[in-house]
Amino acid sequence: MKVLICTDTNAAIDRAAHLMTDRLRDKPKSVFGLATGSTMEPLYDRWIAIAGDEGLSFARARTFNLDEYVGLPASHPQSYHHYMERFFFDRIDIDRANAHLPNGAAPDPAAEAKAYEGRIANAGGIDLQLIGIGRNGHIGFNEPTSSLTSRTRLKTLTRSTLEANAAHFPPGETPPRYVITMGIGTILESRACLLLATGAGKAEAVERMIEGAVSAACPASALQFHPSATIVLDPEAASCLKLRDYYEQVHPAGRETTVEGARGA
Numbered sequence: 001m002k003v004l005i006c007t008d009t010n011a012a013i014d015r016a017a018h019l020m021t022d023r024l025r026d027k028p029k030s031v032f033g034l035a036t037g038s039t040m041e042p043l044y045d046r047w048i049a050i051a052g053d054e055g056l057s058f059a060r061a062r063t064f065n066l067d068e069y070v071g072l073p074a075s076h077p078q079s080y081h082h083y084m085e086r087f088f089f090d091r092i093d094i095d096r097a098n099a100h101l102p103n104g105a106a107p108d109p110a111a112e113a114k115a116y117e118g119r120i121a122n123a124g125g126i127d128l129q130l131i132g133i134g135r136n137g138h139i140g141f142n143e144p145t146s147s148l149t150s151r152t153r154l155k156t157l158t159r160s161t162l163e164a165n166a167a168h169f170p171p172g173e174t175p176p177r178y179v180i181t182m183g184i185g186t187i188l189e190s191r192a193c194l195l196l197a198t199g200a201g202k203a204e205a206v207e208r209m210i211e212g213a214v215s216a217a218c219p220a221s222a223l224q225f226h227p228s229a230t231i232v233l234d235p236e237a238a239s240c241l242k243l244r245d246y247y248e249q250v251h252p253a254g255r256e257t258t259v260e261g262a263r264g265a
């Protein structure tokens with residue numbers, strides 16, 4: 001795992017946005033795995049701005065989101081379809097036919113989950129998967145005890161995730177209990193993973209992900225198996241890490257270091 005601890009929250013968002021942009025520049029036809037949640041809102045803003053400054057186009061990019069609520073149609077204001085339109089797709093030149101999310105309104109969600117796996121495979125797999133983390137260590141909607149080899153499927157949300165995500169719903173409305181999510185095995189097949197976490201509320205989950213035992217009790221810990229996983233953090237999200245000094249020594253202020261750079265230092 002590459003652990004990049006940035007100087008503040010804006011720097012972490014900027015760092016992650018530059019990593020996404022680098023991939024788009026290097027391969028305009030990239031297949032991006034995308035994520036939702038409050039953490040990602042400023043990330044999309046920044047990515048759009050940087051790509052715009054560089055004159056990069058998303059017209060050839062393809063995207064697959066991690067998850068969607070079961071029972072919410074794409075038009076529902078709290079659906080992840082709607083979130084993606086609002087924060088990203090409406091603001092870039094992506095071909096909508098290439099922007100995929102699981103269909104939460106499908107009559108047979110289990111069949112839809114299976115078909116979604118097929119669509120990812122047909123696209124040639126995911127080049128770079130963007131990931132957030134839940135306070136209980138979930139990635140996508142893979143709640144604790146999810147199989148570390150799981151595929152896209154139907155899941156039931158924990159009470160703590162329902163409570164956390166209720167903040168995005170109008171007062172009195174609760175999020176659906178069921179979701180379709182890429183599996184942990186699906187996520188681990190991405191050629192690269194980029195997890196962004198900001199704020200003290202994520203610090204314990206981040207510590208378990210990076211320094212804890214690999215365990216279904218903390219689904220994000222499965223990223224320890226990934227050969228190319230980059231974790232971008234602000235100081236608050238990094239505040240429980242025991243080896244923080246080491247990560248900061250290897251990547252000062254979250255920068256890349258090379259052997260050459262280290263020699264010169």
Ligand code: GLP
Pocket residue numbers: 035036037038039040066067131132133134135139140141161165
């Ligand atoms: C939801 C999403 C996750 C996301 C998590 C954290 O549960 N399914 O993909 O990582 O929320 O969201 P936030 O960034 O709002 O804390």
